[in-house]
């Protein structure tokens with residue numbers, strides 16, 4: 001009994017320690033005079049994020065860019081909680097998605113809703129990134145087509161739409177009705193194939209996003225939505241109202257972007273990044289130079305610098321979360337092995353945590369711990385528990401009853417029995433559990449990049465976004481090598497820790 | 511020295527031990543025999559306090575076994591469990607001395623006691639640093655015995671200490687063990703299947719069946735005045751083959 005109470009107290013202590021470490025890391029990110037901007041995990045958002053960073057940097061205030069933070073929700077919440085100060089958003093996303101329950105109709109209502117939440121938005125940047133129909137510019141010119149209505153005169157055109165656009169009520173079916181389009185040959189196909197189709201002339205019009213990089217690449221014309229069928233997705237900068245007090249000069253800077261980026265310019269910038277592999281930073285700086293005549297000092301990191309940075313982040317994530325998991329899970333496994341009822345509870349709770357998809361677990365942590373390292377560490381910690389708990393439990397349960405009985409018969413009290421007999425005999429199983437956890441942890445830590453914790457997931461994420469195998473490998477190879485190293489490390493530790501008598505048995509068994 | 515009264519134990523629905531009385535006096539060697547599953551190990555476990563009786567009490571040297579005094583009392587009992595129960599991760603030396611070291615006995619005392627026991631059970635001294643996996647079955651039995659004897663217990667509980675040994679070693683060890691018992695003047699409760707072994711060691715034989723004590727007394731008494739036909743059958747079942755063998759050799 002004493003043992004169990006002690007273990008409980010120790011566990012509580014460690015938990016308190018973990019929470020305090022995590023919260024001090026959280027607190028550490030809120031430095032007095034620094035600006036953090038965020039961006040979503042797609043190219044356009046990252047370019048705009050880089051612009052914000054450059055702009056805020058012009059004022060001399062230290063500025064940080066949390067790139068590629070998952071989706072709109074993550075950024076919205078991060079902005080509300082003050083973890084970021086600004087990020088590029090679309091008014092359509094606010095109206096149709098984030099604030100959809102408010103049923104806002106006008107621009108004024110939207111501004112009001114934002115003000116209530118302590119937020120502001122700039123006037124639109126100048127482009128509307130919504131669905132659009134596009135044609136080869138040359139073809140459109142030949143037939144003098146500028147608007148969607150102009151398509152009515154060309155029933156012979158073959159149209160190619162992405163499957164999503166074909167099916168959605170607010171996609172093709174609605175569009176066809178609104179404009180009374182006569183075309184009969186309408187194909188559903190993959191977006192990339194659609195671009196190739198329109199380039200080769202087998203399709204005359206396709207659906208696209210108004211700022212797709214391919215518009216510039218394939219020299220397309222986007223047709224004007226003259227009946228205002230598509231919802232408006234005007235790009236704006238969303239920022240915290242308190243920024244107007246903390247750093248008014250930064251707000252002034254942000255507002256310079258208003259009305260300065262048209263769809264074609266944005267499409268060209270997307271193209272520069274996606275097809276020409278230019279860093280977002282460079283493209284953003286080039287734009288500011290050209291449009292606002294602004295000289296931006298910035299650095300593009302070398303592969304080596306990125307490797308060092310990502311390695312450091314990854315090791316920190318794995319190191320802290322795995323150590324904490326070991327500190328918690330081994331005692332929990334012991335407890336589970338010694339107390340049947342508690343054991344089944346502990347094992348099933350840990351089992352349930354394990355069934356939560358890793359990505360979901362990361363996202364669950366955001367409301368609790370925000371973005372960045374702490375929520376990632378907490379998620380990895382939870383994820384690493386089960387293999388260790390289960391192996392510790394099994395390792396102790398698998399000790400032959402005769403051995404436990406003779407330890408009891410000798411008169412060893414339960415705590416001494418644990419130390420002298422049970423733990424040494426369970427060493428192999430416990431270490432195997434830790435090894436499993438470590439390998440899972442190293443792999444799962446790559447997802448941390450989605451919530452702004454960096455690590456090897458960052459280049460992987462960017463690589464997937466830009467369809468750049470080189471970048472994907474820049475993260476994937478070190479992650480795989482790290483997993484192998486961790487495994488080798490634990491095999492060495494096992495060689496050192498495993499009692500000699502058990503190694504002999506292992507040899508004999510072969 | 512040991513008084514067992516009205517003690518019983520069931521596992522689920524099936525009784526492993528019916529209400530049982532038994533007394534053991536100091537210096538006596540008592541042997542429990544009976545068919546497999548009759549409750550011999552159960553009785554030994556109850557005495558060592560490894561399992562709790564459903565009813566009845568056990569008194570050791572005047573004090574009744576309870577969860578408070580059991581750790582104290584166990585140090586005065588040496589128990590060799592049926593399977594030997596050596597710790598595979600500890601060397602022979604560590605296996606034998608583990609409890610003495612836990613109790614922080616003087617290192618010199620431990621060494622000299624270890625020496626004594628090594629000689630007593632005639633274990634070659636170089637085996638002390640081996641691990642259980644590197645010993646023969648008979649050597650392991652000896653080490654188990656050393657471990658049980660280490661703290662100079664007043665009562666020795668031996669659950670088939672010579673089970674699963676080949677007849678030659680078994681015979682040798684029987685001789686040695688008997689010498690050890692008489693040398694140390696120990697109170698011993700021993701379990702065996704083998705009626706000849708029982709007769710060889712025990713002043714008192716306790717024959718059990720299905721959790722009941724059928725008859726207790728010297729071998730002669732059991733053989734000459736069996737309390738039940740079962741006693742006769744149990745004894746002759748083991749004597750018959752031997753008698754036939756001896757007959758065939760004539």
Ligand SMILES: Nc1ncnc2c1ncn2[C@@H]1O[C@H](COP(=O)(O)OP(=O)(O)OP(=O)(O)O)[C@@H](O)[C@H]1O
Nearest residue numbers: 521525526545546547548549550551552553592703
């Ligand atoms: N932990 C347990 N749970 C359930 N039943 C048990 C348990 N231990 C023993 N038993 C049962 O109690 C009865 C007595 O068992 P015990 O071990 O005392 O027999 P034994 O006389 O020592 O037999 P053997 O000579 O084969 O060692 C048996 O029927 C056995 O199946």
Ligand SMILES: [Mg+2]
Nearest residue numbers: 550551552592
């Ligand atoms: Mg038995």
